[in-house]
Amino acid sequence: MKRNIDLFCLHFAGGNKYSYRAFVLNAPSHINVIPLEAPGRGARLGETLLTDIHQLAEDYYRQVQPKLSEKPYAIYGHSMGALAAFLLARKLRNNGHNLPVHLFLTGTSGPSSPTRNETKRHLLDRDAFLEEIKALGGMPPEILENKEMLEYFEPILRNDFMVSENYKYKEDMPLQIPFTVATGTEEDMEEDEILAWQRESTETVDFRRFDGDHFFIFRHTNEIIDLISNKLNHNTKPIYI
Numbered sequence: 218m219k220r221n222i223d224l225f226c227l228h229f230a231g232g233n234k235y236s237y238r239a240f241v242l243n244a245p246s247h248i249n250v251i252p253l254e255a256p257g258r259g260a261r262l263g264e265t266l267l268t269d270i271h272q273l274a275e276d277y278y279r280q281v282q283p284k285l286s287e288k289p290y291a292i293y294g295h296s297m298g299a300l301a302a303f304l305l306a307r308k309l310r311n312n313g314h315n316l317p318v319h320l321f322l323t324g325t326s327g328p329s330s331p332t333r334n335e336t337k338r339h340l341l342d343r344d345a346f347l348e349e350i351k352a353l354g355g356m357p358p359e360i361l362e363n364k365e366m367l368e369y370f371e372p373i374l375r376n377d378f379m380v381s382e383n384y385k386y387k388e389d390m391p392l393q394i395p396f397t398v399a400t401g402t403e404e405d406m407e408e409d410e411i412l413a414w415q416r417e418s419t420e421t422v423d424f425r426r427f428d429g430d431h432f433f434i435f436r437h438t439n440e441i442i443d444l445i446s447n448k449l450n451h452n453t454k455p456i457y458i
Contacts, residue, residue, distance in 0.1 A: 222318070222449055223290040225281055226252045227298035227305070229324065230377030231356075231370060233259030239438045240293075245446050253280050258373055266376045270297075270384045274304035278312075281305065285314055291449060293321040295434055297381040300325060303417065306392055316394050319448055320418075323399040323441070324431055326406050327413025329386045339379035343371070350374060354430035391419045397448060399425040399441070401433035423448075 228236040234252035241250045256264035294302030299322040326333045338349045360366045396418045415422045427433040
């Protein structure tokens with residue numbers, strides 16, 4: 218069956234386009250999952266890491282722009298990817314493109330939350346930094362216990378945390394796009410930090426909670442895919458501006 222909606226997926230800190238392999242393999246036939254990849258990892262390993270979230274959003278914009286058409290599309294991002302997805306949607310709106318029909322944002326507080334950047338993990342010494350990575354739950358033990366693997370991943374992770382943690386919120390018009398925001402029950406975020414996402418959309422944001430830590434998306438992949446599919450089944454008309 219021909220797929221009729223594109224879902225651009227933006228990865229989390231330390232991730233790459235293969236981070237969403239489960240989405241690609243398990244998405245229903247009407248959703249075409251398109252994982253995007255930042256420079257400095259995966260297939261783009263030879264490129265220089267970006268050091269600013271707006272540079273990252275611009276890079277994603279250049280990837281997405283040639284793929285836009287009359288066909289509807291949505292954007293999904295987790296953690297750093299959620300912030301980048303929001304900024305990408307702003308850029309698409311401000312540059313006159315048809316808007317995504319939905320934003321799916323997981324694992325992060327609203328961009329205007331005053332406490333979102335209080336923790337500067339990227340400035341920690343190595344031991345403390347790796348403890349933070351362990352606490353987040355997204356790094357397999359076989360990597361954490363392998364010196365060579367750590368030497369590869371640590372600079373990428375530290376850079377990506379810097380990209381996210383140095384973001385400074387700038388006021389702009391809310392997006393006329395439905396948002397679904399999901400977080401884990403064990404994440405270190407207060408309710409008001411999560412609810413700050415409502416400020417960014419003219420639509421009523423659908424807030425969801427899943428059992429688990431920051432990487433609850435791996436424990437609940439099928440439920441998240443079902444949630445995305447159900448939302449997109451009911452909203453697949455392109456949004457024009």
